[in-house]
Amino acid sequence: MTARVTMRDVARAVGVSPMTVSRALRDDETVNEKTRRKIRQVANDLGYVYDTTAQAFRTQKSGFVAVTLPSINNANFAETFRGLSDGLGPSGMQLLLGSTNYSVEKEQELVRQLLTRNPEAIVLTGGHHTDETRALLSARNLPIVEMWDLPADPLGHVVGFSNAEAMATLVTHLAESGRRRLGYVGATDLTDLRGAERRDGVIARAVELGLPEVEILDAGPAPVSMRHGAQAVSALGSRVREFDALVCVSDPVAFGVLSECRRMSLDVPGDIAVTGFGNFEVASVSDPRITTIGVTARQIGEQVALLLEDLFAGTPQDGPRVVNVGARLVRGETS
């Protein structure tokens, strides 16, 4: 293959200096418009392709925003990513995506790797990180955004909501509808910390309201989905009739639970209530529609994008910003 076409080549062909080409291609007003057009023309004809790597190196600005997600295979996180991606589009920033598989250790390695690319900001999902991760990040003068949580001790900016509070709303709703014997369906290992927060939120509010102890139904290791919800219920067997509400860590799990209840000829919500979390599409299309918590996944991404745009534009900040996007009860037909 022939050697790569550089600005030098374009400059030579046009008869100007590389500097002028550089300016022209960045649409610098100081370059005569006719020259600019000519340069663009020739660059195109020669098949010149701008080298962002070289630019990133010289200017020490990578044009990257690093993002960590627990899983890309989750409609809510995917929506957040889209919101972020669309929101950052105009600024010309590119997202560098990495997935942690719900593990803070994996997150640590990911952060380490991402930092070597010199991102101009980093967006983390969740507020739980290893000490090493915290150290790595604070050693750099880099905008940090934590999303999807409201961490007690944030690393920087925050865009999220309280999982525990949202679950409290849900439990209150169930109690007010006369439900007392609650089961919680979710992962019981400790890797999915957001799931753990939800579980703890359920338990805490149940205690506050004087409900019987919430029983934890193991759905296996995170991440849990439809089939795990179904399995958890079928593992219970006839004991499922002891409950009058099953609170699930997410909508897919709730859908699995719902399907399994139906197979067992339980009436939902007559015999038992089922609730989800996240307001996934499946919640509203399912029949009956699932009562859930509406999280504004896309909005989280958009808010993060707005925040970052402000930071990049140099808008003065008085301290880290905390945006609580909230989460609301979405009543379906399963409670």
Add this chain to the structure above:
Amino acid sequence: MTARVTMRDVARAVGVSPMTVSRALRDDETVNEKTRRKIRQVANDLGYVYDTTAQAFRTQKSGFVAVTLPSINNANFAETFRGLSDGLGPSGMQLLLGSTNYSVEKEQELVRQLLTRNPEAIVLTGGHHTDETRALLSARNLPIVEMWDLPADPLGHVVGFSNAEAMATLVTHLAESGRRRLGYVGATDLTDLRGAERRDGVIARAVELGLPEVEILDAGPAPVSMRHGAQAVSALGSRVREFDALVCVSDPVAFGVLSECRRMSLDVPGDIAVTGFGNFEVASVSDPRITTIGVTARQIGEQVALLLEDLFAGTPQDGPRVVNVGARLVRGETS
């Protein structure tokens, strides 16, 4: 903030040349092991962070593999991405993800942008591209992989299956079960070309089998999902009873169709069959389970990763490789 720590600084601190530091950090065997340990130690103490941008610039190897997906918010594409990501992990390649929103024009701009980052390979979803995109790509000596399709005129390597063929299998199955009057539920605009291929596959096989003309039920513009399927059916009203099978472009759509049929008190599969595509989780958890086409989304990603590893390792290739991962009928309870 203090200036960034570079290899120079580490070198000075240890009392060796930057070159030795460079070698040590890449675990070059020729550097004495004691020196290597010392250098790692000092680098760590100084908070040195390797600069991949500089490396990428100097070596002219970005360490990036560019990937375009129609949508990140689609469980199947997300799975493919994961398969690819996990498969490429060991090689140290990072994925640069962009989403085209099912538009070849957006794909073109995306490709243009991605190319400026000097990716070492590019992976495109689908086999339909603008001429400009094709030109941009072939002007570079860059491994290209098209996935999820079997394009007639591939740009490079291919890992995919034939959407039309898969649909033919499905239609044959329906015809053998005595279904004759088919409706097709999918997007009717022309942006989702994979969807169009599926539709054409249905029509073609119906013609071959001498079935009555397949009626196209519009589910709105791509991408279509659960609610669009439901809407398409409810828009039909009582006319839905004219059909004895509804073939849907995807499982989420089929699920929406199924739910709506149920609301309309239709017996599935007694009165009408419903089929999906993609073997999404929802197909197997839904009650009744949805008959669908099992595409090996994750496997596609893994196969692409294997292919790329081979290419990076320099394994000699005799021409572009075409991997047909196939797609199989997954019988559920809706047909």
Add this chain to the structure above:
DNA sequence: CCGTAACATGTTATCGGTACCAAATAGATT
């Protein structure tokens, strides 16, 4: 004690843009 191989480290130039400063040219004003 020397030559040579094996090992370990150093020197120099360079990847492709762009910040910074200098200079040339055109047009306006006195």
Add this chain to the structure above:
DNA sequence: AATCTATTTGGTACCGATAACATGTTACGG
């Protein structure tokens, strides 16, 4: 015509790592 300002262009050094080559150092047999 000379001077000045505005506009447009050019020259040079450099971002941080590393390929390619050169040099130094040790070990060992003869």
